[in-house]
Amino acid sequence: MTGKGIGPIAAALGRRGRMTAVEEFLDADRRALAERVAEIFRWIFLVVLLILNNFGGVRFAGAQLFVNAILLAWAAANLVVTILLSRGLKPGPQFGLVTMVGDILAGAALVYFSNGLTSPYILALFLAIIASAVRFGLYFSVLCAVAVSFIYLFVGGTAPSLQDFTVHPQVGLEALGRVFLFLVVALVTGLIGEELIRERRLAISRAAQAEALQQMSSALAYSLDVNDLFEVVLQQAVRITRAESGALILNTGGRLQLAAYHGRGGRSDKAAMAKGDALIERVMETGEAIHIKGDNHPYHELLGIQPPLSVIVAPIPVQGRVAAVIRLSHYSQSDAFSDQQFFLVNALAGSASGPLANSLRYERKTREAITDGLTGLLNHREFRHRLDLEFSRYRRRGTPFSVMLIDLDHFKSVNDSMGHHHGDEILKSAGDLVRRTTRDNDLTARYGGDEIVVLLPDTDQDQARSAAERMVAAVRRNQIPATPARDLTFSIGVGTCPGDASSADEVLMAA
Structure with a gap:
């Protein structure tokens, strides 16, 4: 029964860890979504530019045919992208780079055949910036804006000279204003994209952690081996928080016993965990979890000599008393553990309460039987x-x-x-x-x-x-x-x- 209980947890955690899987899923999902957004923007811009070139009031002597050819070639390339995405293609980073470079080259070709500052084809350059921000984030968006500015000023022939500023200052300022607009669009869309990515990453991470807790709780409900239970609970707590060291300390009739340990703290750290400290004793007495961030916390002095900077101590209650505590430490960062991680460790400790009670009861009955x-x-x-x-x-x-x-x-x-x-x-x-x-x-x-x-x-x-x-x-x-x-x-x-x-x-x- 123990093997069946622990097996699903080990499978759920995996060697790489659930968080790594979340990161990979997020990146792949974001790339696919970004390519679809870029594809939609591309169709909108293509339709607008075709209308402007053929039915608008602006004409470019001898260039209308070339512009139509560029727009149709660009549309054909976008049609290929649409078909690939509709067939379930999972675009990688190389795919995004190819489409981004294609957008920039198409925009550069359109600007080359345009009429400088009055050209509506700077819309194509804006498209390249926005699509780059959606696909790659802030830094690529700014780099794309710099490249687009260079194309607009030098390929399009709109770079203002010193004479432009002295004779026609409005022309020079308008050119620089367009460049400034490129950079502003890059920053705004890039920051919005980064914030959306961060929020989505946080949401998926929380969902994955909640799922891991649910799977672990379900599996532990059928586990009767108390040692396996301690190892799995502590392993999951260390994974959630990325703590440098962690210990699960059992309260056996008022005597503290180190039941499980994970970490890079060495023998001295493990010995300190086994011995316990005033902070662990306080949690044992009060039954309330403690989260210490930095050495200015009022309970930091309870940690003894050479204490860690960040500590989480969470109780595991069984039948009205604290049967064990989870203690997680980080020695190099005062803000290593977030409030969200503190909440998750508390939830983990609470979910282990019932299985621990069952395991201790089973262990006692087994011992009494022999x-x-x-x-x-x-x-x-x-x-x-x-x-x-x-x-x-x-x-x-x-x-x-x-x-x-x-x-x-x-x-x-x-x-x-x-x-x-x-x-x-x-x-x-x-x-x-x-x-x-x-x-x-x-x-x-x-x-x-x-x-x-x-x-x-x-x-x-x-x-x-x-x-x-x-x-x-x-x-x-x-x-x-x-x-x-x-x-x-x-x-x-x-x-x-x-x-x-x-x-x-x-x-x-x-x-």
């Missing part, structure tokens, strides 16, 4: 399951294993003379002692009544006897009082496979 309620050791059923697995491993690989069966001496008399409550305390103390004395990979279980059993993987007969001797020495050294007159002692039996037995049951019988 452990002894009194001693906290594995119970008899789980021990038999692990013993069968170890015997299967022995049959596959031939690695020996041993079983150490520990009997608490005179335990019945302890219960009879001191009471069952005291006997329970002795059992718990004995279980703690055995667990502390064994290795990390050994399995300790309560076998039944006053018996404790230890499964020793990769242990032959000599090693098992040495382990039993260490156990006897440990119980003597700790001097656990079973009764006022006698300390607790152990009787220990050892069985080894394959030395003493050839099956799991025979190993237990040998012990």
Whole structure:
């Protein structure tokens, strides 16, 4: 079930990340839309220019035929663009550059055959500027305006000389005014285009983030592995904010535990996250998220030595208490996290609340099903399951294993003379002692009544006897009082496979 829950999230996030996909989609969508807008503008300008050239009052001696030829060639090229776009072409940057250069060249040819300042064909140059702004934004629009100004002044033969300013100042000023108008149109259309692109980018980004949160919430609802849940929640929080480091800290009965960590902060940063700070403790106490921007924030002093400049700490509540917190840090920028990102991290923490409650409940029930309620050791059923697995491993690989069966001496008399409550305390103390004395990979279980059993993987007969001797020495050294007159002692039996037995049951019988 865990794999099914986490799989859709990993697929949704991807290696490149959702934000990269949003950027690529936005660029492709903007290019297609810009080419359609440029195509529509082009048809409008072509119709207007054809009417002016053939039915207007303005005539250009000997040039009408050439102008019509240029306009028809331009219309044919635009018809090809229209057909390609209608057939679903996804134009790339090269396509836009070709059409932009075509617009500029067509405008230059029209201006060349026009009558300078009185030419209506400067409309074609305006078209090139507007279409460039729509397709490529502000910078290309300004560059296009500079190129168009050069064409208008020098190709069209309207560049004013010094004599124009002295003899006919109106002519020179009118030429410069047209150039200024080119630049103003470029700036206005470019800025409008940039703002529309920014707003569209923000809208698509928010939609993608909301979709990612929804997909993650749906997937986590079926996840019962608490460690996988922590990793995915923190990974998504770091992706949303692009934090330099992030940690998910679990609150286990008032004790902080580092459950997941991502970042480039190194060992010192990870150690600081694991230890926690006053800011995390405050969020644990109040249940309110905190967003710090810069060192002038009133809570910045709670971050300790060498604190980050930007911090987000968001609580994950479970059943009325803060079960965990997400802490995100950025050390080089005071405004690294926006208010929108703060809101998204809070939403992410809230969406993880239900799945975390389910995971913790499942983990607790699973632990209760395999452990002894009194001693906290594995119970008899789980021990038999692990013993069968170890015997299967022995049959596959031939690695020996041993079983150490520990009997608490005179335990019945302890219960009879001191009471069952005291006997329970002795059992718990004995279980703690055995667990502390064994290795990390050994399995300790309560076998039944006053018996404790230890499964020793990769242990032959000599090693098992040495382990039993260490156990006897440990119980003597700790001097656990079973009764006022006698300390607790152990009787220990050892069985080894394959030395003493050839099956799991025979190993237990040998012990």
